[in-house]
Amino acid sequence: MAVDDIRRMRTIGFLAEGGAGKTSLAEALLYASGATTRLGRVDDSSSAFDFEPEEVRRKITLSTAFHTLSWKRHDFILVDPPGYANFLPETRYAMEAMAGAIFVGNPTGQLKVESERIWGWANDLHLARVVYLTRMDREEGSVEKALSQMSKVLDGKLVAIQVPIGSQANFRGVVDLLSMRALIFQGDNGAVQEQDIPTEVQGEVDEYREKLVEAVAEMSDDLLARYLEGEEISAQELKQGLREGVVSSRLFPVLFGSGLRVAGIQPLLDAAIDYLPSLAERPPLTGTHPKTHEPVERQPDPAAPFSARAFKTLDSPTGRLSVFCVYSGKIESDSTVYNSTRDVKERLGQLFHLDGKKQQPIASAQPGDIVAVAKLKETRTGDTLCDEKAPVIFPPLVDFAPVISFALGLKSRGDEEKIMTALHRLVEEDPALKMSRDPQTNEILISGVGQLHIEVVVEKLKRKYGVEVELKAPKVPYRETINGKAEAQGRLKKQTGGRGQFGDTWIKIEPLPRGKGFEFVDEIKGGAIPRQYIPSVEKGVVNALAKGFLAGYPLVDMRVSLYDGSYHEVDSSDLAFQIAGSLGVQNAIEKARPVILEPIMTIEVSVPEEYIGDITGDLNRRRGRLLSVDAKGHNQIIKAAVPMSEVLSYAPDLRSMTSGRGTFQMEFSHYEEVPHHLVEKIIQEAKQAQAEQQAR
Ligand SMILES: Nc1nc2c(ncn2[C@@H]2O[C@H](COP(=O)(O)OP(=O)(O)OP(=O)(O)O)[C@@H](O)[C@H]2O)c(=O)[nH]1
Ligand SMILES: [Mg+2]
Missing domain, CATH: 3.30.230.10 (Ribosomal Protein S5; domain 2)
Structure with a gap:
């Protein structure tokens, strides 16, 4: 890839809750653009993005992956982060590298709290977004339903730029509300053929075209005046106005399709070119001068001094790989840069673009590029790399406080050093993972975002470093x-x-x-x-x-x-x-009046209908407070707030209560005062633990 003009680059992330269809959609874009010759699928483990064994086994994304593609003389870098709650720090870091995003929903308009959270982060970053409603082949829904549901939880003006033709098995195309032409899906590679608008959708088309024109007109006084006077707004003006609305994140166009069926994919690629910005159209990035601490701005311009940020570290079989996004200037393979965060020079070797796990050598990189480089000595996730003559330090990455801790049980004493080394490398890869020693017991503690996060760490310890550990019940971090x-x-x-x-x-x-x-x-x-x-x-x-x-x-x-x-x-x-x-x-x-506080978790249990009574009764006995019960497909989602001390070993209990059919997710929510009748017990237990410690 060698683009002379960075305005023809699109660094695009996929954003949504877990299981929404991000990776499947990214695969569809690769296939439709010809970047791959076979459609990769999450379900049969053939996705280029989900390649780590822990991801393949679970069929979910745990770690952000990248791929390049070309479409209509534009070069894309796709960024596919996770969506499940336990892995959202990874998602948040990847968002630092995105110049725009495709937010993935579905035609029912239902969104989980993770989607809301990610949308909020995108707002904080003023990230331009188009919204793609995938699963049109499966879910029943409509423009009206999707928009009204999503508008309840996403702040921002959603505006349909397509109306779907048919739904589920009968989903055959979309009407483009800008060109006012029907695009009928052809073959299996996402191509479309233009036709006249079918009469069955004409009413809906007229309604949403009107809403689109109105939304765009509201972007500028001049357009609004002409619109109100009944004047026709040209297709070109409409497109231009829409682009401005998207780039300034005031408008969020909504498109329809199916990642899995590769339906409505070429129109999405076109929309990414037409509406999403390249880095060149993003505001300059602000950092500080390492010596004077004065604010410093970096324009996303190849002619500006070089600046970049390492936002991800991968411990690959060939050694450590640092992934960074270039914000300004140009950088070549085999050059030396300045790590301003650590005040050291780093010699860069060969630069790579990443296509899944494949590394494609490149000669140079420019603003909007996401580049990997092997074996940097000092650079860690979050560090700024720059031109030594024009130094800048970008703000540190958001810190995610750990919410769950386990003590590690070692299989043999002699393993300790090996485990410490391995854990250090995993912590470098994953800033949301923390390692410490229990000051009282001297045990190694690992802390993270949730149970699943920690389980994956244990699997990686075994696969990558050959060390086996057991997780011991986490200690409740009372306050x-x-x-x-x-x-x-x-x-x-x-x-x-x-x-x-x-x-x-x-x-x-x-x-x-x-x-x-x-x-x-x-x-x-x-x-x-x-x-x-x-x-x-x-x-x-x-x-x-x-x-x-x-x-x-x-x-x-x-x-x-x-x-x-x-x-x-x-x-x-x-x-x-x-x-x-x-x-x-x-x-x-x-x-x-001193008191003890205990951590309260929000737990989301997903079970078939017949278990609701058992599960809610059990949560009640665990001092849980029921928040909601909602249907989701064939399952019911029970949401409750429950003290951490009551759910330390919830996984096996849920398994036996539901014969293995229930699943759950848990996240730290807040601290609450421990009820009076339990205080004495906690004090006694703490005293006993201290006594045992002293006896040792
Ligand atoms: N019917 C249908 N199923 C889909 C579609 N897109 C994704 N799926 C299925 O939904 C499941 C999750 O899809 P993924 O692409 O892994 O979703 P994701 O958003 O990448 O999930 P995480 O990365 O784990 O958060 C898989 O079983 C897919 O086959 C779609 O358009 N239609
Ligand atoms: Mg995924």
């Missing part, structure tokens, strides 16, 4: 907090041999809303405590909060204010004030 306000003194006065230790603090504490964490406020006036000891007090407070009060769990969601105190010219020290701060906050907590 503590306070329900009331209090003030107290913390005073240390000791005479140790010669020199004494003196520190005296007055501390006020009050609760903050859930999720607000910890705030320290310095309200010392008139030098009651010298400046240099204020950080000492804060450090003492932080240490005390980390140790917990009731059961040893960290205290959160509170404001601690230091408002008075006293000191001694000779005997005061950093340490004395740390201890005084720690004592002060502990004395205050005692009076501020």
Whole structure:
């Protein structure tokens, strides 16, 4: 691929909830454009995008994959990320590389919460989108139903630019509302033939053409005035106005088809060219200068200084592969760039485009390109690469806090080092995976987005690095907090041999809303405590909060204010004030009604109708709160909020309750106060664990 004009490039992502049909649609685009000679399918494991063994086995996308194609003198790079909740960090990172996106829905208009979440991220990034409703061969629906359903949850103006002809087995074509011609599907490769509009859809066509013209006219005062005066708006003006609406993410055109049947695919390729922007039409990217910290802008222009961001790392059989998107300038194979995040130079070897797992060597890359390069020494996911003479650092990637943790049981002690090395490499690949040591038990902990995320990690450990581990029930990350306000003194006065230790603090504490964490406020006036000891007090407070009060769990969601105190010219020290701060906050907590918080998960259980009673009854016994029950195909989706401590081993329980027919997904939602009658039990268990630890 060698495009001289970057306006003829389309770097396009597929966005939607899990199982929507993104990968199937991407395969259809490859096939229809001639990039592949056979249609790859998720269901028979022949997709170029889902190639990792863990993906093939589950038939879902776990990791973003890429492919190039050419269509009508435009070069596309397709970006196919996951959609299931457990893998959304990967999706979010891939969105940094997209210049535009195809949002995948279906003609029923039903969308899951993951779709809503991804749509929200796309809004944050001002990402231009066309909406493609796939599964027309299967699902019953209509323009009216799809648009009204989707409009309930997606903010943004959806506007049909096609009306489907027939549905399900009888789905045969679409009417293009711009050209006002019917496009009838021909053969199996997504081609269409133009015909007159069939009379059966004429009414619907007139209705949605009118809505389309109106929506476009509203984009500009001039067009609106002419439209209101009844003047005809030309096809060219309509297309131009629509493009402006899409590029500025004010309009979202809706198309119909079927990825699996390769139906309505050429019109989608055309729409991607006509309406989605290249990177050149995207706003400049803002970063900061690494030395001066002044804001720096990078225009998506090949003539500008080079800048790029590594947004993905792959541990491939041939070594580590860094994938980056070029935002500005040009870069050639075998050149040296500057990693501004780490302040090191990196020598790039051969640059590649990725076609699934295949690497295609390229000589150079420019804005809009997604490029892979092997064996970078220092570069990690999220780092900025740039021209050393014009340095910039782009903002770091969004951090996803882990919500579920497991302790790793090792098959043999000697494996420990091997596992640590392997885990380090997996963490490099997957920033949402965190690894730590339990300070109490010294066990290796891995934390991630959900059960499935962690299970996949365990499989990869075995396949890629030959290490086997067992997952042990995650420990519940309880927290503590306070329900009331209090003030107290913390005073240390000791005479140790010669020199004494003196520190005296007055501390006020009050609760903050859930999720607000910890705030320290310095309200010392008139030098009651010298400046240099204020950080000492804060450090003492932080240490005390980390140790917990009731059961040893960290205290959160509170404001601690230091408002008075006293000191001694000779005997005061950093340490004395740390201890005084720690004592002060502990004395205050005692009076501020301390409580224990527990993590609450949202769980979505999918079961056949006959199990609803059993499942909801069981969730009830687990202190769950039912949120909704909705039909989805042949199954019912039960949604509930349930304390994490009650669902630590839900997977086997659900399996036995439903003879293996139920599935579930779980995600951290928020923290809530533990009911009174359970507090004592948690305190006792924590004490026992501490005692066992000390006995060891
Ligand atoms: N009938 C029909 N089935 C489809 C269509 N598109 C996808 N499917 C099926 O839906 C299932 C999921 O399709 P995928 O393409 O893997 O969906 P996805 O959005 O990539 O899923 P994840 O990447 O795992 O989030 C597969 O069994 C597909 O065969 C379609 O247009 N019609
Ligand atoms: Mg997929």
